Amino acid sequence: EVQLVESGGGLVQPGRSLRLSCAGSGFNFDYYALTWFRQAPGKGLEWVGTIRSKAYGSRTEYAASVKDRFSISRDDFKSIVYLQMNSLKTEDTAMYFCARVGIQLWFVMYSYDYWGQGTLVTVSP
Amino acid sequence: DIVLTQSPLYLPVTPGEPASISCRSSQSLLHIDGYNYLDWYLQKPGQPPQLLIHLASNRASGVPDRFSGSGSGTDFTLRISRVETEDVGVYYCMQPLQTPLFTFGPGTTVDIK
Numbered sequence: 332e333v334q335l336v337e338s339g340g341g342l343v344q345p346g347r348s349l350r351l352s353c354a355g356s357g358f359n360f361d362y363y364a365l366t367w368f369r370q371a372p373g374k375g376l377e378w379v380g381t382i383r384s385k386a387y388g389s390r391t392e393y394a395a396s397v398k399d400r401f402s403i404s405r406d407d408f409k410s411i412v413y414l415q416m417n418s419l420k421t422e423d424t425a426m427y428f429c430a431r432v433g434i435q436l437w438f439v440m441y442s443y444d445y446w447g448q449g450t451l452v453t454v455s456p
Numbered sequence: 457d458i459v460l461t462q463s464p465l466y467l468p469v470t471p472g473e474p475a476s477i478s479c480r481s482s483q484s485l486l487h488i489d490g491y492n493y494l495d496w497y498l499q500k501p502g503q504p505p506q507l508l509i510h511l512a513s514n515r516a517s518g519v520p521d522r523f524s525g526s527g528s529g530t531d532f533t534l535r536i537s538r539v540e541t542e543d544v545g546v547y548y549c550m551q552p553l554q555t556p557l558f559t560f561g562p563g564t565t566v567d568i569k
Contacts, residue, residue, distance in 0.1 A: 366558070376497075376505065376548060378558040392556035428504050439487075441495055441552035444516060446504035 333357040333445045335429050340450030343419055351414040351450055353429030361385055361407035364432035364440055367414050369425035370449075379427070382412060384435060397423075419454045426451050458483050458554050460561035462547075468569045469539045477564045479532045479549035485512070486529050493553035496525055496534045499563075500545040508547075509534065544568055 339351040353365065364387070367379040380393040382403045391403050397416075405412045412429060426449040433442030459482040469475045485493050492512035497505040507516040509525035512532055522537040536543060549561040 366556075375563050376499075376550075376560045378556070378560075381556045394557075430504075433507070433510070439493060439552055439555045441493055441555070442507060442510040442516070443495070443497070443505070443550075444507050446506070449504055 333431070335431060335445055335447035337427060337429055337447040337450040340427065340452045342453045342455060344456060345419060345421055345454055347419055348415070348417045349419060349452060351416070351427055351429075351452070353412045353414075353447055355410045355412070355431070358431070358445075360410035364435045365403075365405065365412045366430050366432060366440075366443065367403065367412075368428045368430060369423075369452075370428070371422075371425045374425075377425075379414070381432070381440065383440075387435065387437070416452070419452075421454050424452060424454045457557055458485075458551050458559055460549055460551060460559055462549060462561040462564050465562060465564055467564055467566045469536075469543075469566055470569050471541055472538050475536045475539050475543075475566065477534045477547050477549075477566075479527075479534070479561050481530045481532070481551060484529045485532075485551055485553050487553060492528050492532070493551060494525075494527070494532050495550045495552060496523075497548045497550060498543070498545050499548065500542075503545075505548065539566075541568055 364383045366381040383390045402415045428449045430443040431445040432440040433444035494512045496509040499505040513525045546563040
C-alpha cells in the first residue's frame with residue numbers, strides 16, 4: 332500500500348525555521364517526483380515546491396512566495412523528502428501536504444495520485 | 457501564470473440527481489501532443505485531496521464511473537451522474553501544463569440540500 336506520512340509541523344515564531352519530513356512507503360520512492368502543497372485555514376490549495384526524481388537530476392522548483400526561504404531535498408535511501416522552511420512568516424501558516432507525482436515527463440508533471448494527511452504549521456508570535 | 461476559475465463556487469445537490477462543475481482557464485491547456493492538461497481533485501472534509509480525473513477526461517484508478525470529465529482548450533466540466541452523500545466536499549481543478557507552476561481553481565463546495 333502506497334503511503335505518504337508528513338511530520339515536523341508545529342507552532343513556531345516568525346523568523347524561525349522548521350523542517351518538515353514526508354516519508355514514503357509501498358512504492359519505488361526514487362522513481363517519483365514529490366511535491367509540497369499547502370492550504371491556509373479555510374482557503375484553497377497552493378503549490379509550494381517540487382523535487383524531481385534522480386533520473387531528472389533531482390531538480391527543485393519553488394513558488395515565488397517561498398523561493399529563497401524554503402528548500403526541498405530528498406533522501407532516496409530513507410524514502411524521505413524534506414521541506415526546510417526558513418525565515419517563516421505568519422502567512423506561511425497552513426496545513427502542508429506532500430503528494431506523489433503520478434506522471435513525470437520532461438515537460439510536465441501531473442496526476443497527483445497519492446497524498447499524505449498533512450502536517451500543520453502555525454507561525455505566530 | 458495560468459488562472460483557473462470555477463463555477464459555481466457553491467453547489468447544493470440532491471442525492472441521486474446529476475451535478476456539474478465548470479472550470480475555465482485563462483490560457484489553453486491543450487498541448488501540441490493533443491492532450492488537455494487538467495486534473496480534477498476532491499477534498500472531502502478533514503482529508504487531503506484525492507485525484508478524480510487527469511488529462512481532462514481520464515478517471516483515476518478506483519474512481520467510480522459516475523464521475524466524468526470533459527472539455528478542451530480553456531473550458532472543462534466535471535460531471536457527477538448521480539450524486540451520492542459521500543461526494544460532498546470541495547472540488548478543485550488544477551492545471552499542470554505550466555509545470556512546475558501548478559495552479560488550482562478556487563474550489564467548488566458540494567453539499568447536500
